[in-house]
Amino acid sequence: MRQGAAWGGGCLVRAAHTGLSWGVTLALFLHRTDLRKQEEQGELLQPLIFVLLVLCSVLLYFVVSLMDPGFVESDEEEKVGMNEEQRVMMPQFPSNVWLRRCGYCMLKQPMRAKHCQLCRHCVRRYDHHCPWIENCVGERNHPLFIVYLAVQLVVLLWSFHVAWSGLYFQQSWEWLQHNIFLLLSFLVIAIFTTVVLLLLVSHLYLVSCNTTTWEFMSHHRISYLRHYQLQHDFYKARKQKCQDNQNEEYHRREITPKPESSMKPNAALQNASQETKLQLRLLFSRDKTKLEP
Structure with missing residues (x-):
């Protein structure tokens, strides 16, 4: 893993995320919310699960933020066979494709790779560069990124419910002084819930289409x-x-x-029988005429 790409300029962002996560959690426990009431009554199951979920979301954040997203480390062979995913995506393509050389790092790019100017490296199956995790989302960390979004959304929805349970709106300055942090936490939770929900839905849709954010936005230039x-x-x-x-x-x-020969057999027989009857009648009438004096 390239430590410069993982840590460069990301310490402040990661510190802000960690501080915001635990700060909002602390505000939910310091005010008269459902979690605070359960803690005072000795019902520790839900508060403990909530804290564990927050811890899990923070750990997933650091894993996705610090792991190698799939950097292209060195030159590949001049030709490379397409993997199964690329065969499904582009079945009309030949089995061997030529690699292009990156104009920034001068490495040969595998198909679906792109150079990130912020990380200064080519990333396999490049999706996008996320400023909140200060890292690219690529071939290796994209699945964990979606898991992180799902866990974070669960934490935010639960936090939204808990914060709402502690808000008792009163028209007094004293109430606002005592609940300013809870009110700010509620606004922050509402904003981040909307953002994370939209991100998760969009990424699930792109995964179902077997495409990436970069390919979806720039398909006319690829x-x-x-x-x-x-x-x-x-x-x-x-x-x-x-x-x-x-x-x-x-x-x-x-x-x-249709020609007459293609008529149904039953209809042909019926017509033939009618003609036979007519001929018999004519013959009988002639014989009868001959017998008369």
Whole structure:
């Protein structure tokens, strides 16, 4: 792991996140919230679970923030085979693709890699550079990043409920002095809950589409995605043309009248029997005429 990329300029951000997390937790326990009431009554299960969830979210934050997101360490071979994920994403591509060389670090980039100018390294399966964790989100830490967002959202929703339980709005300056920290904590929790919820939903959607934030936002500028889109449009147009030809042939056959030989056997027999009856009647009438004097 490259320590300069992990620690450079991120100490203040990580300290702010840690202080904010435990500061809000402390404010929830110092005011007359549901957690404070349960603690005073000796019911320690929910307060203990809440503290453990906060601790888990902080630990996940540091793991995602400090781990290697998937830096490209050295030059790969001139050609590289596509992995299974890339085959599913781009099935029309050949099995071997040429690697391009990064213009910043002069390393050969694997497919779906991108150079991050803030981290100063190329990152495999680059998603985005998150300023809150002060690290890139890439191939290695993207799954943990989603887990961290999910745990953080649970903590924030629970904190929102706890903070709301301690707010008793009264029109007095004394009440505001005693509850200013709880009110500020409630506002901070509401803002972060909205942000984390939107992030989690967007990342789950991108994962379901097998794409990244960078590919979703810049697909018109990425060479392999442009080529894939052109091939996709070509095959789609060709498929539509074949389907139109089949529909036209089907309607033409429906409109064309069927020959008499293709009539149903029952109808043919019925017509034949009617003609036979008519001939017998004519013959009988002729014989009857001959017998008359």
